[in-house]
Amino acid sequence: MHMRILESLLELQAIDKLLFDLQRNMQLPTDAKQQADRIRRARSTMEKVEAQHGKQKLDRRKLMRAINRKHAELRECELQFATVKTIAEYDTLQTDIEELRSSIATRESELLTATQALDALRTGIRERRQQLTDLQTRYDAPATLRRSKLAVLDAQLSELHSKRDVVIHSVDPKLLELYNRTRGRGGIRIAATRRGACGCCFQQLPPQNLNEARHATRPITCDHCSCLVVWDEHSQSKP
Numbered sequence: 001m002h003m004r005i006l007e008s009l010l011e012l013q014a015i016d017k018l019l020f021d022l023q024r025n026m027q028l029p030t031d032a033k034q035q036a037d038r039i040r041r042a043r044s045t046m047e048k049v050e051a052q053h054g055k056q057k058l059d060r061r062k063l064m065r066a067i068n069r070k071h072a073e074l075r076e077c078e079l080q081f082a083t084v085k086t087i088a089e090y091d092t093l094q095t096d097i098e099e100l101r102s103s104i105a106t107r108e109s110e111l112l113t114a115t116q117a118l119d120a121l122r123t124g125i126r127e128r129r130q131q132l133t134d135l136q137t138r139y140d141a142p143a144t145l146r147r148s149k150l151a152v153l154d155a156q157l158s159e160l161h162s163k164r165d166v167v168i169h170s171v172d173p174k175l176l177e178l179y180n181r182t183r184g185r186g187g188i189r190i191a192a193t194r195r196g197a198c199g200c201c202f203q204q205l206p207p208q209n210l211n212e213a214r215h216a217t218r219p220i221t222c223d224h225c226s227c228l229v230v231w232d233e234h235s236q237s238k239p
Protein backbone atom coordinates (compact mmCIF):
# COMPACT_ATOMS: atom_id res chain seq x y z
CA MET A 1 0.00 0.00 0.00
CA HIS A 2 2.78 2.40 0.94
CA MET A 3 4.68 1.82 -2.23
CA ARG A 4 1.63 2.36 -4.43
CA ILE A 5 0.79 5.65 -2.66
CA LEU A 6 4.40 6.66 -2.82
CA GLU A 7 4.69 5.86 -6.50
CA SER A 8 1.69 7.88 -7.64
CA LEU A 9 2.59 10.76 -5.33
CA LEU A 10 6.19 10.73 -6.48
CA GLU A 11 5.03 10.72 -10.08
CA LEU A 12 2.83 13.72 -9.32
CA GLN A 13 5.69 15.42 -7.58
CA ALA A 14 8.07 14.81 -10.49
CA ILE A 15 5.57 16.65 -12.71
CA ASP A 16 5.12 19.42 -10.16
CA LYS A 17 8.87 19.84 -9.83
CA LEU A 18 9.10 20.28 -13.61
CA LEU A 19 6.20 22.75 -13.47
CA PHE A 20 7.92 24.65 -10.67
CA ASP A 21 11.20 24.91 -12.59
CA LEU A 22 9.39 25.80 -15.80
CA GLN A 23 7.40 28.59 -14.18
CA ARG A 24 10.55 29.97 -12.59
CA ASN A 25 12.20 29.91 -16.03
CA MET A 26 9.32 31.88 -17.47
CA GLN A 27 9.77 34.74 -15.04
CA LEU A 28 11.42 37.85 -16.43
CA PRO A 29 15.12 37.82 -15.52
CA THR A 30 16.19 40.58 -13.10
CA ASP A 31 18.60 42.17 -15.56
CA ALA A 32 15.81 42.47 -18.13
CA LYS A 33 13.67 44.21 -15.50
CA GLN A 34 16.54 46.57 -14.67
CA GLN A 35 17.06 47.26 -18.36
CA ALA A 36 13.36 48.08 -18.84
CA ASP A 37 13.54 50.43 -15.82
CA ARG A 38 16.62 52.12 -17.26
CA ILE A 39 14.79 52.70 -20.56
CA ARG A 40 11.78 54.13 -18.73
CA ARG A 41 13.98 56.49 -16.75
CA ALA A 42 15.94 57.58 -19.85
CA ARG A 43 12.67 58.28 -21.70
CA SER A 44 11.25 60.30 -18.82
CA THR A 45 14.45 62.40 -18.55
CA MET A 46 14.38 63.02 -22.29
CA GLU A 47 10.76 64.12 -22.13
CA LYS A 48 11.65 66.58 -19.36
CA VAL A 49 14.51 68.04 -21.41
CA GLU A 50 12.22 68.29 -24.44
CA ALA A 51 9.63 70.17 -22.37
CA GLN A 52 12.35 72.51 -21.10
CA HIS A 53 13.48 73.04 -24.70
CA GLY A 54 9.93 73.90 -25.77
CA LYS A 55 9.56 76.45 -22.98
CA GLN A 56 12.96 77.99 -23.71
CA LYS A 57 12.05 78.33 -27.40
CA LEU A 58 8.84 80.14 -26.47
CA ASP A 59 10.69 82.51 -24.09
CA ARG A 60 13.25 83.27 -26.77
CA ARG A 61 10.52 84.08 -29.30
CA LYS A 62 8.90 86.47 -26.79
CA LEU A 63 12.24 88.15 -26.23
CA MET A 64 12.76 88.59 -29.98
CA ARG A 65 9.31 90.15 -30.35
CA ALA A 66 10.07 92.55 -27.47
CA ILE A 67 13.34 93.56 -29.14
CA ASN A 68 11.53 94.19 -32.43
CA ARG A 69 8.98 96.37 -30.64
CA LYS A 70 11.75 98.41 -29.01
CA HIS A 71 13.45 98.85 -32.39
CA ALA A 72 10.20 100.15 -33.86
CA GLU A 73 9.84 102.58 -30.93
CA LEU A 74 13.42 103.72 -31.47
CA ARG A 75 12.82 104.37 -35.18
CA GLU A 76 9.73 106.41 -34.29
CA CYS A 77 11.71 108.49 -31.76
CA GLU A 78 14.47 109.10 -34.28
CA LEU A 79 11.92 110.34 -36.81
CA GLN A 80 10.60 112.81 -34.25
CA PHE A 81 13.92 114.68 -34.35
CA ALA A 82 12.76 116.27 -37.62
CA THR A 83 9.81 117.94 -35.88
CA VAL A 84 11.51 118.97 -32.62
CA LYS A 85 10.90 122.66 -31.79
CA THR A 86 12.54 123.31 -28.38
CA ILE A 87 15.71 122.30 -26.56
CA ALA A 88 13.56 120.70 -23.82
CA GLU A 89 11.80 118.53 -26.40
CA TYR A 90 15.13 117.61 -27.88
CA ASP A 91 16.53 116.60 -24.47
CA THR A 92 13.47 114.46 -23.65
CA LEU A 93 13.71 112.73 -26.99
CA GLN A 94 17.42 112.15 -26.48
CA THR A 95 16.77 110.58 -23.05
CA ASP A 96 14.02 108.36 -24.48
CA ILE A 97 16.30 107.19 -27.24
CA GLU A 98 19.12 106.37 -24.79
CA GLU A 99 16.74 104.42 -22.59
CA LEU A 100 15.44 102.49 -25.60
CA ARG A 101 18.98 101.70 -26.78
CA SER A 102 20.01 100.51 -23.35
CA SER A 103 16.87 98.40 -23.04
CA ILE A 104 17.55 96.87 -26.48
CA ALA A 105 21.16 96.13 -25.47
CA THR A 106 20.01 94.37 -22.28
CA ARG A 107 17.46 92.27 -24.16
CA GLU A 108 19.93 91.40 -26.90
CA SER A 109 22.35 90.12 -24.31
CA GLU A 110 19.49 88.09 -22.80
CA LEU A 111 18.71 86.79 -26.28
CA LEU A 112 22.30 85.63 -26.68
CA THR A 113 22.15 83.74 -23.38
CA ALA A 114 18.80 82.21 -24.33
CA THR A 115 20.14 81.13 -27.73
CA GLN A 116 23.15 79.47 -26.11
CA ALA A 117 20.90 77.70 -23.59
CA LEU A 118 18.66 76.53 -26.42
CA ASP A 119 21.67 75.15 -28.33
CA ALA A 120 22.83 73.29 -25.20
CA LEU A 121 19.36 71.81 -24.72
CA ARG A 122 19.23 70.75 -28.37
CA THR A 123 22.58 68.96 -27.99
CA GLY A 124 21.30 67.37 -24.76
CA ILE A 125 18.19 66.08 -26.51
CA ARG A 126 20.24 64.67 -29.39
CA GLU A 127 22.55 62.85 -26.98
CA ARG A 128 19.70 61.50 -24.88
CA ARG A 129 17.82 60.35 -27.94
CA GLN A 130 20.91 58.41 -29.06
CA GLN A 131 21.31 56.97 -25.56
CA LEU A 132 17.70 55.83 -25.57
CA THR A 133 18.07 54.22 -29.01
CA ASP A 134 21.19 52.36 -27.82
CA LEU A 135 19.41 51.10 -24.70
CA GLN A 136 16.37 50.06 -26.71
CA THR A 137 18.53 48.19 -29.25
CA ARG A 138 20.37 46.35 -26.50
CA TYR A 139 17.09 45.46 -24.79
CA ASP A 140 15.11 44.48 -27.91
CA ALA A 141 17.35 41.62 -29.05
CA PRO A 142 17.06 39.59 -25.80
CA ALA A 143 13.35 40.51 -25.55
CA THR A 144 12.69 38.89 -28.93
CA LEU A 145 14.68 35.87 -27.87
CA ARG A 146 12.73 35.70 -24.62
CA ARG A 147 9.42 35.85 -26.44
CA SER A 148 10.30 32.89 -28.67
CA LYS A 149 11.64 30.98 -25.67
CA LEU A 150 8.44 31.72 -23.77
CA ALA A 151 6.34 30.27 -26.59
CA VAL A 152 8.26 26.98 -26.29
CA LEU A 153 7.96 26.97 -22.49
CA ASP A 154 4.25 27.70 -22.78
CA ALA A 155 3.76 24.59 -24.91
CA GLN A 156 5.72 22.52 -22.36
CA LEU A 157 3.60 23.98 -19.59
CA SER A 158 0.28 22.91 -21.09
CA GLU A 159 1.70 19.45 -21.85
CA LEU A 160 2.73 19.06 -18.19
CA HIS A 161 -0.69 20.21 -17.04
CA SER A 162 -2.39 17.52 -19.13
CA LYS A 163 -0.02 14.89 -17.72
CA ARG A 164 -0.79 16.12 -14.23
CA ASP A 165 -4.53 15.82 -14.86
CA VAL A 166 -4.05 12.14 -15.73
CA VAL A 167 -1.81 11.35 -12.74
CA ILE A 168 -4.03 12.94 -10.08
CA HIS A 169 -6.76 10.39 -10.89
CA SER A 170 -4.59 7.64 -9.42
CA VAL A 171 -4.09 9.53 -6.13
CA ASP A 172 -6.49 9.20 -3.20
CA PRO A 173 -8.56 12.47 -3.12
CA LYS A 174 -7.87 13.12 0.58
CA LEU A 175 -4.18 12.59 0.11
CA LEU A 176 -4.25 14.77 -2.99
CA GLU A 177 -5.94 17.52 -1.04
CA LEU A 178 -3.25 17.32 1.62
CA TYR A 179 -0.54 17.21 -1.03
CA ASN A 180 -1.97 20.33 -2.71
CA ARG A 181 -2.05 22.17 0.62
CA THR A 182 1.53 21.24 1.48
CA ARG A 183 4.21 23.85 0.97
CA GLY A 184 7.59 22.23 0.46
CA ARG A 185 10.92 23.59 -0.66
CA GLY A 186 11.72 24.38 -4.30
CA GLY A 187 8.67 22.50 -5.59
CA ILE A 188 9.30 19.43 -3.40
CA ARG A 189 6.18 18.55 -1.42
CA ILE A 190 6.61 14.90 -0.64
CA ALA A 191 9.65 13.08 0.65
CA ALA A 192 10.45 9.51 1.61
CA THR A 193 11.96 8.90 5.03
CA ARG A 194 15.76 8.67 5.13
CA ARG A 195 17.36 7.04 8.18
CA GLY A 196 14.62 8.39 10.40
CA ALA A 197 14.85 11.86 8.87
CA CYS A 198 12.78 13.84 6.38
CA GLY A 199 14.13 13.09 2.87
CA CYS A 200 13.72 16.72 1.84
CA CYS A 201 15.35 18.78 4.60
CA PHE A 202 17.12 15.87 6.42
CA GLN A 203 15.90 16.99 9.82
CA GLN A 204 15.29 14.10 12.22
CA LEU A 205 11.61 13.21 12.64
CA PRO A 206 10.14 12.69 16.14
CA PRO A 207 9.84 8.90 16.89
CA GLN A 208 6.05 9.23 17.21
CA ASN A 209 5.72 10.75 13.69
CA LEU A 210 8.12 8.19 12.27
CA ASN A 211 6.03 5.40 13.72
CA GLU A 212 2.85 6.85 12.33
CA ALA A 213 4.42 7.25 8.91
CA ARG A 214 5.57 3.65 9.04
CA HIS A 215 2.14 2.30 9.86
CA ALA A 216 0.38 4.89 7.72
CA THR A 217 -2.07 5.66 10.54
CA ARG A 218 -2.30 9.26 9.32
CA PRO A 219 -0.47 11.46 6.78
CA ILE A 220 2.64 12.90 8.41
CA THR A 221 4.18 16.24 7.52
CA CYS A 222 7.68 17.40 8.47
CA ASP A 223 7.60 20.12 11.14
CA HIS A 224 10.69 21.69 9.64
CA CYS A 225 10.01 21.98 5.88
CA SER A 226 6.31 20.95 5.94
CA CYS A 227 6.88 18.21 3.38
CA LEU A 228 4.51 15.23 3.31
CA VAL A 229 6.59 12.35 4.65
CA VAL A 230 6.06 8.82 3.34
CA TRP A 231 7.67 5.78 4.88
CA ASP A 232 10.25 4.10 2.67
CA GLU A 233 11.06 0.46 3.49
CA HIS A 234 14.46 0.69 1.78
CA SER A 235 15.67 3.66 3.76
CA GLN A 236 17.16 1.67 6.71
CA SER A 237 15.04 3.80 8.99
CA LYS A 238 15.12 3.18 12.64
CA PRO A 239 11.57 2.49 13.84
Ligand SMILES: [Zn+2]
Residues within 6 Å of the ligand: 198, 199, 200, 201, 202, 203, 222, 223, 224, 225, 226, 227
Ligand atom coordinates in the same frame (compact mmCIF):
# COMPACT_ATOMS: atom_id res chain seq x y z
ZN1 LIG B 1 11.57 18.20 6.18
